Amino acid sequence: MITRRDLFKVAGVGAVALAVAPGAVKPSFGAPKKISIEDSLKEHLGVGLSALKESNLIHIKAPTIAESGANVPVQVKANIPVDQVQALYIFADANFNPWVTTVEFSPMNGEVFFATRIKLAKTSPVRAVIKMKDGSLLAAAKEVKVTVGGCG
């Protein structure tokens, strides 16, 4: 899924504040609680699901059925001029902590493109949310199925 060229592109995002914490669980005392996608969105974006506007300018490339939930390649590309974009957020609803990463863009990036690998605890929508410089939010989602096996 991720080509060598793509990987370099990602490396080129270098200067950007890049925090990849797939499926990370914060240590805490007592039984940790699953964070809902609603709460996670609110924490990172200040708004919930209903405030996100579906946009066909954002394209998520990910397998429909993951070959391994531990390592799911995800690419996000948006046909939006990069200088209008502030940041890209990726979420996986069903993960214990749905927030996957935040990538900030600068015009140096050339285009809105990001490729990574994420962990999926189970079947879940993978969401890409783009925060525009004017504060508006555009979003897209793709379901990725995590399966135990199947039928030939």
Added chain:
Amino acid sequence: MHLTRRDFLELAIVTGAFMTANPVATLAKMTYDDIMSFKSVGNVTLLFTTDMHAHLDPLYFAEPMNLVAPKKLMGTPGYITGMEFLKFYKIAPGTLEAYFTSCVDFPKLAHKFGKMGGAAHITTIIKHVIAERGRDKVLVMDGGDTWTTTAIGTFTEGKSVVEWMNYTGYDLFVAHWDFTFGKETFLKRIEELEKGGCEFITHNVVDEMWGDLVFKPYTIKEVGGVKLGIIGSSFPFTPLANPRQFVEGWSFGIREDQLQQFVNELREQHKVDAVIFLTHNGFPLDQKIARVVQGIDVIISGHTHDVTPRAIKVGKTIVVIAGSHGKFVGRLDLDIKNGRIRDYRFKLYPVASNLVPADKGAQKIVDKWKKEVTKTHKLEEEIGVAEVMLYKRDTFFSTWDWLVGEAINDYYGGDLDVVTSPGYRWGTVVLPGQKITRDHVYDYTAITYPNVYVLKRTGKQLLEVWEDVADNVFNPDPFYQQGGDMSRLWNVEYEIEVNGPQYNRIRNVRIGGKPLKENKEYLMAVYGGPPPPEDAIHPDYKPVPVYDILIDYIKKKKNIKVRTKPNVKVLDAPYKTYEECFGT
């Protein structure tokens, strides 16, 4: 339609000719022409087979009674069976074509029309068309699932089939089960094929780490004076449906974005006149591909074993699929000029083994390998008699799978609560009254990972796995289906709502007549899937190949009679029973 009512009458007359002195010769002479009749069109002929499952010998194989589907897909091609299928494609019941394409009255028609398929018979059809059209106008393709799942395929590591393919003159190939010989053997066979002039093309297998293409994604062929771009797709979910170890380091998937790039590349850079997509994706999935990927002229589909007596048009794309088990050779004639398909004609040749003579050279190859495998596996040995029709294909239940459940439980001393059989769509049919041979058992079970494993599982764990499989079968989006049927659950009864929420379709599960308890531990046997982790295998029950268990059990029982009543109740879709299709 290649067999009209008039043809059928002719056939009926011919069948009457069985009474005459030399019935077989009369039969063959009259009907071979009927089968082969085709008014050619244009400058290009695509010939194709798919999902032969290494059936080099003719066999009986009934189309399914049921292809239960979620509402969104119900009644669409790929989910129509029986009488509805005959009506949809306007085929008269009782004809040779009805016998080949639907389950209706299968045992009765089997006695009338005889066996189907057979590699040497396929060769005859392919050679016939090549002779008639000229080699430069014909492209011969196979859609995979070709080298394994019979004794002759599996125990020769696919060599037998590859030798036949090379003899017959195949040009292009994609794969699925063929990968289950493991990478090394697979690549060796591919090399042999390529020496014979057959190219393996697959765009959707990439290096897991770097994403580089592992195989040539497409090829460009000059056919009939025009340039064809042909892209290949192997089964997108191979590492999930079959043990991962066979394709370690390779990543599969549908990769529709990449496919679109290759289509564009062929059109814009290579200026091809037409784009053909040869796949092992599954018929419903390929119909969706035709909707979401622009610029494919023809999709030659495979994997789900569907039969399209007529071509299906999805937008501008022609989608066809040539059944399974060697029952059909597909032919699509195209009139292509200046990058445009101006006309086409399509037909599935039914490989009626009694009417299409065997090609002598091909038969020699088949016989040679059969002799070789018979030495070690006594293929012809009769081990019992079928008292009901033994079949495998259906959405939930089959007589064969119930027999497997009984046999495995018997082998492990009657200790088992559950036996799970995989929802493969391949196998064979043994007619009521027919002798069961060892070869029949291999036809249903000869895979490269045949072991039965006994495990302890809680009711909750069992249910989770079954729900997971159910979503692979009943997801309303074909991109999320794996193209098989539901696991067969011996000693289990349940109800299912196929349109129910994801992972919440199954209701009222009973194991051995008692309601499933989520916390209770059950002893279950499983085979044909990715192998369970070492430490999950119950130490008191040794893993054994499923075919060995079956051969012993059938020998012990002799007369094989199993229930024909399904153990599953479908709550929100029609579900036909044995009697409706196969009679009493």
